[in-house]
Amino acid sequence: MPLFAALPRPPHQAERPAGGTAAGDSLPRTSIAVAALSTIVEWYDFTLYLFMATILSRVIFGGGTESLLATLAAFAVSYLCGP
Numbered sequence: 001m002p003l004f005a006a007l008p009r010p011p012h013q014a015e016r017p018a019g020g021t022a023a024g025d026s027l028p029r030t031s032i033a034v035a036a037l038s039t040i041v042e043w044y045d046f047t048l049y050l051f052m053a054t055i056l057s058r059v060i061f062g063g064g065t066e067s068l069l070a071t072l073a074a075f076a077v078s079y080l081c082g083p
Helices: 027-051 053-061 065-081
Strands: none
Touching: 027 053, 027 065, 053 065
8 A cells, every 4th residue: 555545635636537637727728828938938039149149249259250150159058958
């Protein structure tokens, strides 16, 4: 017998129909909305960074081909390190 088998379930973990979610459960819809909004913000951030890459390379690294490559390398590192 499992250790926590005798404990009652919280209301949010009550028995659900075989289809998955209970009727009136808005958690999946909310989760989808939050995920969509965060994806939009993330891609806006990436797009804005790439549009401003030439300006950022001149301001931060001093201009030139090497500075643009350094700016794009910083973008690549931030993209690969993201979740």
